[in-house]
Amino acid sequence: MYIKTLTVTLVNSYVKKMIDNDIILNNLKIKGEVSNFKKHSSGHLYFSLKDDSSKINCVMFKDYASLLDINMEDGLMVEIKGKIKVYQKEGSYQLYCEEIKKQGVGELYLAFLKLKETLEKEGLFKLQHKKPLPLYPKKIGVITSPTGAAIKDVINVAKRRNPYIDIIIYPALVQGSGSSNNVIEGIEYLEKDKKVEVIIIARGGGSIEELWSFNDEALARRIYESKTPIVTGVGHETDYTIVDFVSDLRAPTPSAAAEIVFKSHSEIKKDIDNNYNKLQKSMEDNIFKKKNEINLFKNTIEFNSPITYILNEHKKIKVINDRLNISIKKKVSEEKNKLGYMMELLNSRNPLNILNKGYTLVKDESGNIVKDSKSLSGEQQVEIKFRDGSLKAKIEYK
Known part of the structure; x- marks a missing residue:
């Protein structure tokens, strides 16, 4: 039998036609747990539906999503009505959802909530237990997969922001059996280096199963007990794990963790x-x-100061002295004027002034002024006062 060689496009087209014509695949009802749920800005919903051993990618366009009466979230058990379609360009298939009904909560999500409640009651999430990050760290430890995208993101950010900071990378499993213990070993290893000032635990995005290592109780308690500040950058912005609540700081992505820890040199x-x-x-x-x-x-x-005080007092004394001199001069002048007036008045009334007119003044022996001749007798001594002097005389005849 001859089989023609086909192109990839023809194969994908053939598979698409086969599935499109399948009655069961075009009228499905599937039950499972929601994982890795994301709501796009366009309104479309993207998530995975899983059970114990398998998962299928799902999409619900906004026209159907607008009719939902439940809040979609990771861990929710649902029953979905829809169709299996092939995306021919990528050669992948997914479930196109038309109706979603709530059935309960998945086991993993219940385990996550139970551990979260236990640790929260013990106080492991309290802000007062969060250690502050160093402002300008010189050496930073990174625990992540050596081959994943997270380490590349961290290194790229570190080189761009500050190539002068030393980085010590601890290669660890970040998924699967033993991965949580491996991360614990990384913390203990980096804490032995006393120069490491902060530790980043990083892992790219994934489903709840792929991130389950970071919901480990032993790992959460080890992060809480760490003396070195720890920053977690696990998954995408909408992904939350137990280590995010117990770490000293949660970053939405590995790149964001690096942006926070590696301070820009500029x-x-x-x-x-x-x-x-x-x-x-x-x-x-x-x-x-x-x-x-x-x-x-x-x-x-x-x-x-005393000098200023003395100078001020001298000034005051001078002012007083000047005022006193002015007052004295004024008083002397006033008294002189009064004296002159009195002298003029006295002179005008001085009986001796009449002597200047040729008159004389006669005094008896007792010095009394003789006013009439009756008071004199013969042989009596008298003094006759003239304008320019006086004479002694004796009365010989009366």
Whole structure:
């Protein structure tokens, strides 16, 4: 029998036609647990439906999704009505969902919730137990798969942001049997290096089964007990595992964890320059303030110094002296004027002034002024006062 050689496109087209014409595959009802659920910005829903041994990729377009009356989330047990279709370009098939009914919660998700509740009650998630990250770490440890995309993302971010930081990578299993113990060994190994200041645990996205290693209780408790701060970047932004709650900081992705931990060299330099400028301005402002305080103290001391006090008192004395001199001069002038007036008045009334007209003044022996001749007798001595002098005389005849 001759079989024609087919192209990939023809094979995928043939498989698509076979499935499209299958009655069962075009009218399915499937029961399983929702895993790796994501809602696209377009409104379409993407997730996996799994049971104990298999899974199938599912999509529900927004027209059907808008009619849902349940909240889709990982771990939810559902019954789905839909069709199996082939995506010919990729050669893959998936379930196109039309109706979804809630059946319960999956076993893995129930286990996740139970452990989360237990650790939360013990206080392992409390903020006061979170260790602060170093501002400028010099050496960083990374626990991840040596062959996965996560390590490439971390290294690329590290090179771009700060190539001067040392990185020590602990190659670990991040999926499957023994992976959680391997991550614990990585923590213990890196903690022995006292120069490692922070540890990143990284793993790319995946289903709840693929990320189950990070829901391990022993791993969660070891992260809690770690003396070195630990940052987790496990899965995608919507993926949450137990280690995310117990770690010191949860990043949505491995790249985001690296962005947080590896401080940008340019930003550090900028911070240093800004702090230098702030410090310089603060010092200048402080010096200016202290100078003003010194000048104020100096002025206060000078104002209250004995020399200033004495000089001020001298000024006051001079002012008082000047006022006193002015007052004395004024008083003397006033008294002189009064005296002159009194002298003029006295002179005008001085009986001796009549002597200038040729008159004389006669006094008896007792010095009394003789007003009439009756008071005199013969042989009596008298004094006759003239304008320019006086004479002694004796009365011979009366």
